[in-house]
Amino acid sequence: MALLEIHDLEVKFALRSGPVTALRDISFSLDRGQRLGIVGESGAGKSVAAFSILNLISRPGYISKGKILFDGNDLAQLNPSQLRNVRGNRISMIFQDPMMTLNPVLTVGAQMVESLQAHTRISRQEARKIALEKLRLVHIPSPEKRLDQYPHELSGGMKQRIIIAIALLLNPDIIIADEPTTALDVTIQAEIMDLLLELCEDRNLGLILITHDLGVVSQVTERTIVMYAGRIIEMGPTKEIINDAQHPYTQGLINALPQQGIPGRRLNQIPGSMPPLQQLPNGCAFHPRCAYAKAACKEQIPAFTQSGGCQVACHMVAELVNQAGKSPALENSPSTGQDS
Amino acid sequence: MSTLVEIRNLHKRFPIHGDLLDRIRLKGGRLELREENVHAINGVDLTVNKGEALCIVGESGCGKSTVARTVMGLIEPSEGSVHYQGQRIDNLSPREMMSYRRRMQMIFQNPYASLNPRMSITETLEEPIRFHQSDLGKAEMKDKVAEVMQAVGVDPSWGKRFPHEFSGGQRQRISIARALIVDPEFIVADEPISALDVSIQAQVLNLMMDAQEQRGLTYLFITHDLSVVEHFGARVAVMYLGRICEVAPTRTLFAQPRHPYSQALLSAIPRLEDERPRFIRLQGEVPTPVNLPSGCVFHGRCPHANDRCRNEIPALRQVDDVQISCHAVEENRIASG
Ligand SMILES: Nc1ncnc2c1ncn2[C@@H]1O[C@H](COP(=O)(O)OP(=O)(O)OP(=O)(O)O)[C@@H](O)[C@H]1O
Ligand SMILES: Nc1ncnc2c1ncn2[C@@H]1O[C@H](COP(=O)(O)OP(=O)(O)OP(=O)(O)O)[C@@H](O)[C@H]1O
Ligand code: SF4
Ligand SMILES: [Mg+2]
Numbered sequence: 011m012a013l014l015e016i017h018d019l020e021v022k023f024a025l026r027s028g029p030v031t032a033l034r035d036i037s038f039s040l041d042r043g044q045r046l047g048i049v050g051e052s053g054a055g056k057s058v059a060a061f062s063i064l065n066l067i068s069r070p071g072y073i074s075k076g077k078i079l080f081d082g083n084d085l086a087q088l089n090p091s092q093l094r095n096v097r098g099n100r101i102s103m104i105f106q107d108p109m110m111t112l113n114p115v116l117t118v119g120a121q122m123v124e125s126l127q128a129h130t131r132i133s134r135q136e137a138r139k140i141a142l143e144k145l146r147l148v149h150i151p152s153p154e155k156r157l158d159q160y161p162h163e164l165s166g167g168m169k170q171r172i173i174i175a176i177a178l179l180l181n182p183d184i185i186i187a188d189e190p191t192t193a194l195d196v197t198i199q200a201e202i203m204d205l206l207l208e209l210c211e212d213r214n215l216g217l218i219l220i221t222h223d224l225g226v227v228s229q230v231t232e233r234t235i236v237m238y239a240g241r242i243i244e245m246g247p248t249k250e251i252i253n254d255a256q257h258p259y260t261q262g263l264i265n266a267l268p269q270q271g272i273p274g275r276r277l278n279q280i281p282g283s284m285p286p287l288q289q290l291p292n293g294c295a296f297h298p299r300c301a302y303a304k305a306a307c308k309e310q311i312p313a314f315t316q317s318g319g320c321q322v323a324c325h326m327v328a329e330l331v332n333q334a335g336k337s338p339a340l341e342n343s344p345s346t347g348q349d350s
Numbered sequence: 351m352s353t354l355v356e357i358r359n360l361h362k363r364f365p366i367h368g369d370l371l372d373r374i375r376l377k378g379g380r381l382e383l384r385e386e387n388v389h390a391i392n393g394v395d396l397t398v399n400k401g402e403a404l405c406i407v408g409e410s411g412c413g414k415s416t417v418a419r420t421v422m423g424l425i426e427p428s429e430g431s432v433h434y435q436g437q438r439i440d441n442l443s444p445r446e447m448m449s450y451r452r453r454m455q456m457i458f459q460n461p462y463a464s465l466n467p468r469m470s471i472t473e474t475l476e477e478p479i480r481f482h483q484s485d486l487g488k489a490e491m492k493d494k495v496a497e498v499m500q501a502v503g504v505d506p507s508w509g510k511r512f513p514h515e516f517s518g519g520q521r522q523r524i525s526i527a528r529a530l531i532v533d534p535e536f537i538v539a540d541e542p543i544s545a546l547d548v549s550i551q552a553q554v555l556n557l558m559m560d561a562q563e564q565r566g567l568t569y570l571f572i573t574h575d576l577s578v579v580e581h582f583g584a585r586v587a588v589m590y591l592g593r594i595c596e597v598a599p600t601r602t603l604f605a606q607p608r609h610p611y612s613q614a615l616l617s618a619i620p621r622l623e624d625e626r627p628r629f630i631r632l633q634g635e636v637p638t639p640v641n642l643p644s645g646c647v648f649h650g651r652c653p654h655a656n657d658r659c660r661n662e663i664p665a666l667r668q669v670d671d672v673q674i675s676c677h678a679v680e681e682n683r684i685a686s687g
């Protein structure tokens with residue numbers, strides 16, 4: 011059994027117009043030392059998935075189905091203090107917006123000491139020592155000085171390092187990072203990604219990295235989940251997904267990247283755009299944009315098919331793979347969904 | 351190749367209006383009012399050739415948008431000048447500027463903020479025609495609106511709808527339509543695809559490339575996404591702290607960046623084939639544009655900086671088809687590769 015296991019998770023939002031399903035059929039697992047990427051376009055459900063893992067989804071959202079097991083325990087069954095223990099001590103989260111974590115009116119040191127003292131019984135002095143050690147770990151220049159600075163005195167890259175240091179305070183097993191570098195410049199993004207990778211490798215941390223940048227996923231993660239309209243549509247080893255994507259959407263996404271085009275020529279675009287949750291079409295949510303869609307795609311939500319090392323939710327995988335001249339090992343997973 | 355737009359020795363300083371008490375200093379027994387400025391642009395020379403797409407890249411705050419807005423005449427330069435087909439345009443009266451306003455159009459980053467939420471798409475597209483081509487008849491105007499909507503892939507029957515009924519990509523298409531409708535020659539696009547998803551970015555980039563080909567447009571294209579530049583631009587200007595580091599044909603720059611900052615910037619692009627993050631690590635942090643470093647603005651972070659770099663501002667020098675401002679390059683101190 012893996013340290014973190016998500017089974018058949020479904021999340022709904024109770025909107026005035028009625029409930030909408032924001033996530034469905036989400037199943038995956040993660041162990042210490044593993045690095046998992048979650049990619050997808052804006053609104054695909056990446057952040058909702060991250061928040062749900064920590065049972066942090068708040069009204070109007072709620073978990074309507076499925077289980078989240080951490081160390082064998084169902085998070086839904088834990089009492090508030092047990093849940094707080096998992097959230098702080100075992101799984102940390104890094105948010106896209108640094109100010110979701112940093113309090114603008116407290117110095118960096120005060121915040122770090124406060125976090126530590128909220129979870130463990132230690133003196134202020136000891137807490138400061140641990141804080142300093144974590145700042146060193148994330149390679150912050152002159153860490154002693156930083157302890158007494160306020161967030162606004164720090165650059166964006168420095169703030170994100172401090173947030174990583176805060177996430178490391180209680181020696182978690184898993185870090186969930188939701189677009190940790192989206193607001194930062196590429197040179198700083200590269201440094202932060204390098205740091206995350208180093209921490210995972212040196213400290214055997216599990217990482218869930220949420221991003222929309224396939225290049226970043228490729229640099230940092232071993233496995234990748236591709237999401238579309240609230241569902242996992244492809245999941246497998248990162249290299250396989252990047253080099254040999256099976257799902258038409260993943261293929262389209264990779265082919266649309268300027269890196270994949272011939273300079274000056276038109277890019278391979280996917281027509282249309284991702285539908286809002288309230289207007290999901292029947293069948294495969296991607297079918298209105300898909301060049302391979304057949305009748306079944308318009309009626310039935312595709313179940314997962316094993317193809318190579320990947321799980322692919324597409325009715326046409328077998329045919330697509332056969333067309334490419336390969337013989338896939340077909341195997342349907344138990345999760346079959348009928349659109350409601 | 352003829353020059354369409356020329357920027358000469360452009361400087362832009364924004365005064366910082368802090369608290370009066372913060373700005374008062376006692377100096378030599380006298381009270382002094384301290385003047386502080388953000389040095390957004392610090393001597394930029396740049397030419398845009400007719401028919402090309404010139405990209406400006408650089409990190410947040412390096413002055414890209416300020417260059418764009420100065421070229422468009424939306425802000426006044428502190429020093430230097432902007433020329434359009436040889437005519438100086440940065441000091442024209444609003445009336446004199448009118449004819450240039452039609453020929454030069456701008457597309458902004460945020461397709462949500464740049465469209466008036468209370469105007470239907472048809473109204474949004476008719477407005478610039480009424481303003482610039484008031485002699486056009488009603489029927490002609492209608493045809494024109496339909497034609498441009500078709501060109502950007504927005505169904506003309508949607509004209510009665512309002513911006514909030516469209517997705518981000520569709521809104522950006524409408525912004526592009528609004529720029530194209532007055533038949534401009536030159537389009538300044540400030541991060542036009544940064545707010546869009548990958549699959550939609552490709553649609554909008556394709557649209558911009560098609561429009562360029564069909565209408566012979568010239569672009570000044572601003573972005574921080576280098577892989578977009580590699581795909582889209584004919585030439586690239588790399589900026590750092592309000593100065594130009596390097597201007598080169600896109601292919602040349604990506605094959606062999608020469609300025610130390612260009613090298614670092616390009617090394618940091620995450621590539622699909624990467625196994626881990628690989629990049630040239632810079633020392634230090636980006637200085638504030640309030641207190642500009644002496645000499646080369648990049649010297650504090652540059653692995654090749656020496657005393658000359660710390661004291662003397664490197665000029666932009668032409669080497670083959672590339673312009674570079676770096677002492678180390680001039681002195682051949684950087685091993686190429
Ligand atoms: N509080 C909420 N109420 C209603 N709908 C919500 C709420 N929060 C999120 N959603 C919807 O859930 C869907 C998934 O949102 P989510 O934030 O997970 O997307 P994402 O993949 O993280 O996108 P991004 O890349 O923009 O961060 C979206 O359609 C969003 O509109
Ligand atoms: N109106 C203004 N008043 C004061 N400072 C300004 C003003 N406009 C821009 N600046 C400053 O000038 C510098 C350059 O800003 P500019 O917006 O041109 O950068 P940019 O390269 O477009 O950055 P980004 O990639 O974040 O859009 C920044 O330090 C900015 O804070
Ligand atoms: S001039 Fe000097 S400091 Fe500036 S980039 Fe060149 S080597 Fe580096
Ligand atoms: Mg999100």
Ligand SMILES: [Mg+2]
Pocket residue numbers: 414415416540
């Ligand atoms: Mg800008």
